[in-house]
Amino acid sequence: MKDLSLHILDIVQNSLHAGATRVDISITEDVVKNIFEITIKDNGSGIDPGNSEKVTDPFYTTGTKKKVGLGLALLKQNAEAAGGFLKIENSFPRGVKVTARFQHNHIDRQPLGKIEETIKILMTAINLRLIYSHEYNGKIFVLDTLEIEDALETKNLSNPKIVKYITEMIIENLTDIGAY
Amino acid sequence: MGKIKTLADLRKMREKLKSETDLRDKSEHPEDMVQIKVAMATCCIASGSRETMNYIVDELEKRNVDAVVTQTGCMGYCYAEPTVEVTVPGKEPIVFGYVDEKKANEIIERYIKNGELVEGIIPMNYRSIEETK
Ligand code: FES
Numbered sequence: 001m002k003d004l005s006l007h008i009l010d011i012v013q014n015s016l017h018a019g020a021t022r023v024d025i026s027i028t029e030d031v032v033k034n035i036f037e038i039t040i041k042d043n044g045s046g047i048d049p050g051n052s053e054k055v056t057d058p059f060y061t062t063g064t065k066k067k068v069g070l071g072l073a074l075l076k077q078n079a080e081a082a083g084g085f086l087k088i089e090n091s092f093p094r095g096v097k098v099t100a101r102f103q104h105n106h107i108d109r110q111p112l113g114k115i116e117e118t119i120k121i122l123m124t125a126i127n128l129r130l131i132y133s134h135e136y137n138g139k140i141f142v143l144d145t146l147e148i149e150d151a152l153e154t155k156n157l158s159n160p161k162i163v164k165y166i167t168e169m170i171i172e173n174l175t176d177i178g179a180y
Numbered sequence: 181m182g183k184i185k186t187l188a189d190l191r192k193m194r195e196k197l198k199s200e201t202d203l204r205d206k207s208e209h210p211e212d213m214v215q216i217k218v219a220m221a222t223c224c225i226a227s228g229s230r231e232t233m234n235y236i237v238d239e240l241e242k243r244n245v246d247a248v249v250t251q252t253g254c255m256g257y258c259y260a261e262p263t264v265e266v267t268v269p270g271k272e273p274i275v276f277g278y279v280d281e282k283k284a285n286e287i288i289e290r291y292i293k294n295g296e297l298v299e300g301i302i303p304m305n306y307r308s309i310e311e312t313k
Contacts, residue, residue, distance in 0.1 A: 001226055010225050017253065071222040117234055121220065124237075124250055151190045152197065158249075160241035161197060165184045172185045 001074060003113025004038065004100075009121060010071040011040050011098055018044025020095065022129045023122075027112070029104060029136045029179060036084075036102040036109060043095040047088065055088055075100050082109035112179075116170040119143070123166065124158040132170075139177035143170065214247035214292055215267040218279075221254035228280065229262035235281045236264070239288055247292070257302050268292060275302040 001007050008025060015023050020042035028037045047055055056076045057069045075098075076086035083103035091097040102109045115134075122130055123145065133142040143166070149155055152162065174180040184190060218224075218233040233251060240247050257263045260277025266287060267273040276287055277300055290296040 006225050006230065009220070009230055010222050013220060013222075013225075013251075013253070074222070117230055120234055120237070121230055121251060126250075147187055148190060151187045152194050159197075160237055161200070163237070164241075165190060165193060169184045169186075169190070172183050176185075 001078070001110070003110050005113035005115040005118045007071070007075050007078070007100070007110075008038060008040065008115070009118040011075065012042075012118075012122060014071065015040065015042035015044050015096070016125055016128070018042065018046070018096070020044035021127055022131070024131045025133070027115075027134045027179075029134075031104055031137055034104045036082075036104045038100045039097060041091050041095060041097040043091075046090045046094055046096050056086065072098070078102075078108075078110060082106040084109075115174070116167045119170060120163055120167055123163055134174060134177065134179055136174075136177045136179040141170075141173040141177050141179075143173075212269055214245065214269065215265075215273075216247055216249045217252040217255075217265040218249065219253065219255045219257075219261065219263045219265075220251035223258055224254065224261045224263070227261040232262045232264065232279050232281070232284055236284050236288070239285065243288065243293075245288065245292060260302055263302070266291065268295075276300045277302045 001010065012023055012025070022043045024039070024041040026039045026041075028035065055069055056072045072086070072088065079086045079100045079102055083106045084101035086101075087099040089097050115132075119130070119132055122128065128145070130145045131142065133140060145157055148157060148166065154162075157163070157166070171180060182189075184193065216236060218229055218236070220229050220233070233249065237249050240249065252265075255263050255265065255275065257275060257277055262279045263275055263277050264279045264284070264287070265273050265275045268291075274291075276283065276298075279287070279300070283300055286298050290298045
């Protein structure tokens with residue numbers, strides 16, 4: 001993967017396969033503490049405890065075609081190469097929480113890339129409430145698809161015009177908090 | 181109209197959106213529309229499927245083509261990523277391989293709009309392991 005926003009898209013695919021109806025993507029950047037952290041939490045079916053070791057095995061799969069382990073293995077490798085780690089845990093009451101931590105200024109930390117392009121794809125997922133929050137040195141931006149649905153009085157956020165507004169909104173706010 | 185930044189800005193756009201777009205839930209009658217599925221598994225993403233899908237969404241909008249674009253898992257044609265399945269109403273689904281922006285453009289203009297065949301079709305008699313079981 002070229003950048004972290006692509007990793008995020010990939011990890012969320014696992015959540016969607018696990019039947020998640022809610023996914024929380026949180027990015028925390030703290031330049032002083034030298035932290036870049038991504039957490040992805042879902043309410044999908046979770047990982048069966050016996051498999052928690054195996055999910056970062058690149059050859060682990062939950063079906064003939066789904067290579068669940070590959071994406072997590074790649075992310076783990078990249079996090080470790082950038083002085084960080086990857087943690088996968090079951091979250092309460094159900095679902096999985098994936099945490100990827102990097103050193104913010106590490107030369108091998110991949111750039112975030114275009115996170116709005118990732119959100120754009122995820123907005124086409126049916127019945128998914130997506131909450132994306134991004135904190136940069138204490139300033140925070142939160143996007144919640146449920147709030148947007150209410151504001152626009154529609155359930156159909158995959159409409160291209162709406163997606164365009166939301167992309168714009170993300171770029172504006174990330175610029176505002178200093179993350180872009 | 182300035183830039184959209186807050187929920188309040190979005191709320192202001194609501195009436196405008198309602199009047200110029202069709203906010204019907206398209207997924208209710210997918211069979212009457214062109215359907216496009218973009219494979220979005222790990223290797224697909226690494227080979228550019230996100231860019232392909234967003235390009236398709238943007239271009240369909242610009243060119244006023246009504247279609248439902250969704251993401252799907254690996255379709256089993258990994259050797260030809262990014263792969264895209266296009267179903268035009270009344271026709272068999274067709275899978276195209278190596279769909280970059282140039283190919284996507286051709287698919288929209290020639291196949292979807294004009295019904296011409298374009299190169300890059302993955303033969304459907306090639307079935308993945310999963311499907312032949
Ligand atoms: S993993 Fe991309 S098409 Fe199979």
